[in-house]
Structures are given as structure tokens and as C-alpha cells.
Amino acid sequence: MADEQELMPPDASQGPVQAVSAMGFPSPARDYFDGGLDLNRLLVRDRVSTFIMRVSGHAMQSAGIHDGDEVIVDRSLPVRHASVVIVNLNGQMLVRRWHIDGPKVGLLSDESPLPVWLDEGDEVGVFGVITRCLHHVR
Amino acid sequence: MSADHVSLVDVNNFYVSCERAFDYSLRNRPVVVLSNNDGCVVARSQEAKDLGIATGEPFFKVQRFMDSHHLAVRSSNYELYGDMSARVMELLGRYGTWHEVYSIDESFIGLEGSLEQVRSTAAQIRKAIDKVVGVPVCVGVSSTKTLAKLANHIAKHNPGLGGVCVQQLMDQRVLDNILSRVPVTDVWGVGRKSGAKLASMGIETIADLRDADPLLIRKKFSVVLQRTVFELNGQRCIGPVEERADRGQVMFTRSFSTPVRTHEAMEEVMSIYAQKAASRLASEGRYASLLTVTAGTSRFAQGESSFPSAQVRLPRPTRDPILLSKLAIAAMGDLMQPGMDYVRGGVILSGLSDSPGEKQLDLFGLGDEQEEEEQKNVSSVVQDISARFGAKSIGLGPAGMAQSPAWTMKREHISQRYTTEWDELLEVRA
Numbered sequence: 143m144a145d146e147q148e149l150m151p152p153d154a155s156q157g158p159v160q161a162v163s164a165m166g167f168p169s170p171a172r173d174y175f176d177g178g179l180d181l182n183r184l185l186v187r188d189r190v191s192t193f194i195m196r197v198s199g200h201a202m203q204s205a206g207i208h209d210g211d212e213v214i215v216d217r218s219l220p221v222r223h224a225s226v227v228i229v230n231l232n233g234q235m236l237v238r239r240w241h242i243d244g245p246k247v248g249l250l251s252d253e254s255p256l257p258v259w260l261d262e263g264d265e266v267g268v269f270g271v272i273t274r275c276l277h278h279v280r
Numbered sequence: 281m282s283a284d285h286v287s288l289v290d291v292n293n294f295y296v297s298c299e300r301a302f303d304y305s306l307r308n309r310p311v312v313v314l315s316n317n318d319g320c321v322v323a324r325s326q327e328a329k330d331l332g333i334a335t336g337e338p339f340f341k342v343q344r345f346m347d348s349h350h351l352a353v354r355s356s357n358y359e360l361y362g363d364m365s366a367r368v369m370e371l372l373g374r375y376g377t378w379h380e381v382y383s384i385d386e387s388f389i390g391l392e393g394s395l396e397q398v399r400s401t402a403a404q405i406r407k408a409i410d411k412v413v414g415v416p417v418c419v420g421v422s423s424t425k426t427l428a429k430l431a432n433h434i435a436k437h438n439p440g441l442g443g444v445c446v447q448q449l450m451d452q453r454v455l456d457n458i459l460s461r462v463p464v465t466d467v468w469g470v471g472r473k474s475g476a477k478l479a480s481m482g483i484e485t486i487a488d489l490r491d492a493d494p495l496l497i498r499k500k501f502s503v504v505l506q507r508t509v510f511e512l513n514g515q516r517c518i519g520p521v522e523e524r525a526d527r528g529q530v531m532f533t534r535s536f537s538t539p540v541r542t543h544e545a546m547e548e549v550m551s552i553y554a555q556k557a558a559s560r561l562a563s564e565g566r567y568a569s570l571l572t573v574t575a576g577t578s579r580f581a582q583g584e585s586s587f588p589s590a591q592v593r594l595p596r597p598t599r600d601p602i603l604l605s606k607l608a609i610a611a612m613g614d615l616m617q618p619g620m621d622y623v624r625g626g627v628i629l630s631g632l633s634d635s636p637g638e639k640q641l642d643l644f645g646l647g648d649e650q651e652e653e654e655q656k657n658v659s660s661v662v663q664d665i666s667a668r669f670g671a672k673s674i675g676l677g678p679a680g681m682a683q684s685p686a687w688t689m690k691r692e693h694i695s696q697r698y699t700t701e702w703d704e705l706l707e708v709r710a
Binding site for chain 1: 304305367370371411412413414698699705706707708709710
């Protein structure tokens with residue numbers, strides 16, 4: 143069986159190679175080539191407000207977020223009911239689902255079926271809203 | 281009446297604010313950030329300022345506050361500050377009719393509209409940067425750059441203003457009162473030296489300078505200070521301020537954590553710094569035609585000092601790390617004086633162009649064509665490997681060592697590079 147390294151193209155670090163023909167009829171497709179699929183364009187709505195963090199723990203698997211995944215956090219988005227957020231709770235940076243019930247706000251995770259309600263004594267700060275999770279498949 | 285206003289936006293305690301954006305444990309307590317090699321204090325939170333800690337104070341002198349006042353200490357995390365600065369600047373650019381980056385944490389921007397509209401835009405800017413990037417700013421608005429700086433100063437020192445000061449909306453008597461109390465050295469462009477000379481002429485406060493005779497100021501000082509007088513009177517005469525980062529050169533200079541004394545160690549320094557500078561050129565797609573090497577002993581040391589420096593003009597523009605590394609070593613050559621403790625060194629590449637230039641004809645036949653081809657291959661391999669596996673994975677000669685040499689920058693209290701390194705991301709608990 144071939145070593146997986148051998149299957150790598152020889153110059154993966156060099157980026158796409160653009161062929162240039164000095165003479166002859168120009169490729170009719172050339173004007174339509176716009177650099178291929180750019181993951182940044184898909185994943186990053188606005189780079190000014192986007193931060194990436196790494197998750198540890200297993201309490202947000204119902205939101206599709208697993209231990210070791212990277213999450214993309216957008217600080218500019220409003221926090222709504224059911225948003226998955228990065229929240230600082232009493233000095234700890236947590237991934238939780240924001241749960242609004244009338245005047246009350248709570249944090250939801252897989253640890254309990256009921257939200258942990260926030261009260262006045264808590265020091266709470268929302269860092270930003272998670273928009274994507276980069277899950278490691280292998 | 282012109283509806284075009286000048287505003288100065290700057291981040292409060294920038295380095296500390298960057299640290300606090302990610303580390304909530306640093307909030308509401310004194311924090312200081314240290315210079316290269318953790319030598320002295322370069323940035324302070326308001327709480328640290330309140331403790332009487334001064335900028336430039338040696339680290340060992342403030343260490344006692346770590347226990348007594350729960351003082352937090354961080355090494356300079358330039359990667360983090362650079363990234364946060366870029367975010368602030370890009371966001372600011374979206375608001376202004378024009379935008380001049382003045383320093384890592386300060387920008388002038390143009391705003392249009394009535395005074396009330398401008399005040400509301402300024403408040404929006406402040407709110408947006410706080411929410412989106414996560415650092416606090418103050419905004420000063422007026423009719424000239426010098427006055428905008430002043431308005432910013434007023435916003436900073438008067439928490440009641442909510443971080444925004446539009447000078448024209450201030451009560452004239454309050455403004456006059458401030459101007460006649462604040463020392464003239466607090467004006468943008470007035471140094472300590474001219475401050476002393478101004479004082480000897482009876483010009484001690486900002487109001488004094490504003491009311492001074494511009495012609496006299498020009499005669500006794502310079503046209504630059506005369507402009508300051510005009511600007512204090514609302515007459516715009518300071519044009520675009522050059523960005524402090526120089527597009528014309530790539531500089532890699534650092535202080536060492538332990539002094540360099542031997543030739544071998546200095547060769548190591550020159551080789552590594554030349555390679556770093558070369559890879560920066562490569563990332564910018566540029567080539568250099570002039571190489572400068574420098575080194576220096578401490579300015580504070582007793583006895584003899586030594587500041588060797590040499591320049592090499594390159595036969596044609598290049599960014600070849602091998603060539604530059606060799607030349608840097610050769611240029612430093614025997615300039616080091618024996619027995620001296622060198623505390624800093626650097627490699628500067630200038631005379632930059634966007635192409636390697638024409639190859640010169642070799643008068644003496646075939647020459648070194650083959651050797652050059654080989655070098656090209658090696659350096660592209662080196663660059664590929666560092667691009668894929670990180671800068672520390674490979675290097676030429678001494679730069680390839682996995683263990684950093686003893687003289688690299690000391691950053692014992694550094695926070696993670698949250699925004700620029702994949703293996704230093706902030707860990708959040710799920």
C-alpha cells in the first residue's frame with residue numbers, strides 16, 4: 143500500500159498554477175476563472191469581526207460541536223434566542239446556547255435538559271456568536 | 281461652511297486592551313505590558329497608572345505590585361497587537377471620507393455632516409470598534425489635526441463625555457478654561473525641548489501658544505511649530521502624515537535577551553535575521569538592492585560603546601535568503617570589537633523593487649550560472665518547507681536549529697497569539 147505522503151502532489155504549498163500561453167487563441171474560459179472556491183469567502187462573513195477558537199469538552203455535541211473542533215466566531219452578530227455563543231461566565235470561557243425566556247436569560251448545554259439561569263451576581267460577557275464549526279472527521 | 285471634519289481615533293491603552301479582549305481575568309485589575317526582553321513597562325492599564333507605575337519603569341521595580349495589588353504582567357505580543365490593529369484600521373476606514381493611519385493604535389479620519397451628525401457618527405464608531413473588535417477607543421473631532429488630537433485628549437481625560445469629544449460643540453468657557461490650564465507640551469508637535477524654550481518666552485499653556493505671534497514662532501523655532509499655531513487657530517495646514525511603517529524598506533532588528541560577545545554568535549544572528557527579512561520580502565513580492573547590517577552595545581552601559589554598521593550594494597535586486605545571509609555575515613565581518621557586549625542587531629533591506637531586474641552580462645564568459653541556479657533551487661525549497669511546516673521547521677545553518685539560540689527575545693510572560701497561530705487559539709470549554 144502506498145504511503146499517504148506519496149499521494150500528495152509535489153508542490154501543494156505553491157497554490158494554483160496558472161498556465162500562460164504566449165501565442166495562439168486565448169482560452170474561452172479564461173474570463174470566467176475567478177480563482178476557484180475560496181473557503182474564506184464561504185466561512186468568513188467579515189474578517190474584521192471574525193475570530194477562531196478551539197473547543198474542548200463534550201457538552202455541546204447536540205449543536206454539532208465536538209471536542210477538538212475549531213469554531214468560527216463573529217462578534218458583529220446580534221445574540222438571539224438559541225444562538226450558540228462564546229460566553230465568559232464568572233471568568234470561564236464557555237460554549238453555550240443562549241436561552242431567552244421572557245425576562246430571564248439562561249445558558250443551555252448537553253449537561254442538563256434545563257438552562258442554567260443567569261442572575262445578578264454572575265459576571266457575564268458574550269464574546270461573540272458561533273457561525274460555523276470546523277469538525278475534524280479524522 | 282465646510283461640513284468636512286477631522287477626527288482622531290485612538291485605542292485606549294492599546295496593548296493592554298488587546299490582552300483584555302481575550303483574557304477576562306485581566307479586566308478590572310492593574311495590568312502592564314513589558315518591552316522587548318521584558319525589560320521595562322511599555323503599556324499600562326488605568327489601574328496600573330493609578331498605582332503610580334510609569335512608562336519605562338524597569339520590570340524589577342514593579343514586581344512588588346504583583347503580590348500587593350494583584351498586578352498582571354504580560355510580555356509584548358506583537359503578533360496579537362498587529363492583528364488587532366489591522367482590524368481596527370479596516371473598520372475605521374469604512375466610516376471615513378479619508379483615512380490616515382498614524383500609528384499602530386491611532387488614525388485620522390475625515391467625517392462629513394453637521395456637528396450633531398458627526399457626534400453621532402463618532403459615537404457609532406466607538407461602539408462598533410468596542411463590539412466588533414473588542415477594544416475601547418476615544419474619538420476627538422475638530423477642524424484641524426492638531427485640534428482633533430486635543431479633542432481626543434479631552435475625551436480621554438473626561439469620562440463623562442463617553443469617549444467622544446466634538447470640540448466645536450463644547451462650551452467656549454469650558455474649552456478656554458482647559459486650554460489655559462493644559463501645558464503646551466501636551467500639544468501634538470511640541471516636544472519637551474521646545475517646551476522649555478517656549479516657557480522661557482512666557483508661553484506655558486495651550487492657550488498661550490494659540491495666541492502667540494506665528495511669525496515670531498517661525499523665527500524662533502521652525503515652520504513646523506508655526507503650523508501648529510495656525511492649526512490651533514482652526515487653520516488646516518498639516519497635510520497627510522506619513523505612515524510610520526516604511527514601505528521603502530524591510531527591517532529586522534531586535535534586542536537580544538543575553539548579550540552577544542563572540543563572532544560565531546553574531547554570525548548566527550546575522551544569518552537568521554537576513555533569512556527572516558528575505559522571507560518577508562518574498563511574502564511582499566519584492567526584491568532588495570541594498571543590504572545594511574547593524575549592531576550595538578547598550579546605550580546605558582558604562583565605558584566604551586560600539587555601534588558597527590555596514591552597507592552592501594547588491595549586483596542586482598534579490599531576495600535570495602542564502603545570498604543575503606552570506607552577505608550579512610560578510611558585511612558584519614570584523615566590525616565587532618572584542619570584549620564588547622552587543623545587545624541588539626539588525627538586518628535592513630532597502631532599495632526595494634517589484635522585479636529582480638535584468639541579469640547583467642557576464643564579461644568573462646559563462647561565469648556562475650550553474651551555481652546561481654542551484655541556489656535558486658535550494659532557497660525555493662527552504663521557502664516551501666517553512667510555508668508548509670512553519671518558520672521553525674527549517675533554516676540555513678544556524679537558523680535551522682530546533683532549539684532557539686540563547687539570544688532570542690525573552691518573552692516569559694507572553695499570552696497566546698490567539699489570532700495568528702493555529703496552535704495558540706483560545707481554548708473554550710463546551
